[in-house]
Amino acid sequence: xxxxxxxxxxxxxxxxxxxxxxxxxxxxxxxxxxxxxxxxxxxxxxxxxxxxxxxxxxxxxxxxxxxxxxxxxxxxxxxxxxxxxxxxxxxxxxxxxxxxxxxxxxxxxxxxxxxxxxxxxxxxxxxxxxxxxxxxxxxxxxxxxxxxxxxxxxxxxxxxxxxxxxxxxxxxxxxxxxxxxxxxxxxxxxx
Numbered sequence: 001x002x003x004x005x006x007x008x009x010x011x012x013x014x015x016x017x018x019x020x021x022x023x024x025x026x027x028x029x030x031x032x033x034x035x036x037x038x039x040x041x042x043x044x045x046x047x048x049x050x051x052x053x054x055x056x057x058x059x060x061x062x063x064x065x066x067x068x069x070x071x072x073x074x075x076x077x078x079x080x081x082x083x084x085x086x087x088x089x090x091x092x093x094x095x096x097x098x099x100x101x102x103x104x105x106x107x108x109x110x111x112x113x114x115x116x117x118x119x120x121x122x123x124x125x126x127x128x129x130x131x132x133x134x135x136x137x138x139x140x141x142x143x144x145x146x147x148x149x150x151x152x153x154x155x156x157x158x159x160x161x162x163x164x165x166x167x168x169x170x171x172x173x174x175x176x177x178x179x180x181x182x183x184x185x186x187x188x189x190x191x
Contacts, residue, residue: 040165047127047163048170048182051081054121055135058083059178061116062137069116070146073132073161075099076120081129083118086136123163130162130169141178 055071061083062069068086075082076099084104086093092113097103099120106119123129134146161172171183 041168043124044127044163044165044168044170045182047123048172050121051161051163051172052180052182054081054083054118055172055174055180058118058135059137059141059143062139063141065116066139067116068139069137071135071137072099073129073134076101077122079123079128080120082120083116085114085116087113089113127163127165130164132161135174137178143174143176143178 058069058071061067068088070084070086071081072084073081075084076097080099082099084098092098095103101120104114104117106117108115108117136144136146138144161174163170163172173181173183
């Protein structure tokens with residue numbers, strides 16, 4: 001009687017490991033661009049929602065405090081915005097440093113005018129505001145579009161504020177009654 005040697009080795013062959021590695025590489029090559037696109041869209045949507053919330057908050061502040069409020073864009077710098085109180089004093093409203101946190105801090109505990117300025121909000125890197133028009137909100141909550149600030153000529157209509165990351169754009173619309181809507185992202189044509 002001869003005894004057969006039983007060979008019992010656990011493990012994988014080199015070919016099996018290479019096949020599994022190749023499959024993982026293909027799946028990763030498909031998934032990475034999709035995940036990157038989703039993250040970009042999420043960031044863009046977050047910025048649009050934050051802008052919409054700031055406009056809604058400014059409207060609430062205007063009505064609750066019985067004040068005129070403005071949302072100033074590219075204030076104090078490009079791709080930044082700030083809620084400021086319009087006080088109808090030219091030296092304050094048209095001051096070159098009106099959006100500066102050092103000149104007009106937030107929060108401001110000192111009594112006086114203005115009282116309801118908000119923080120400066122900067123957009124994340126890679127996301128920018130398109131052509132924007134400052135918005136003024138009266139104590140009744142009605143919106144006016146302003147052009148040419150600091151002279152600020154008011155007009156009626158709907159403001160469409162575009163936020164762009166280079167590959168997609170999202171629009172926040174504000175109408176005269178104060179309704180704020182965030183539209184679905186639109187893929188840019190790259191131009």
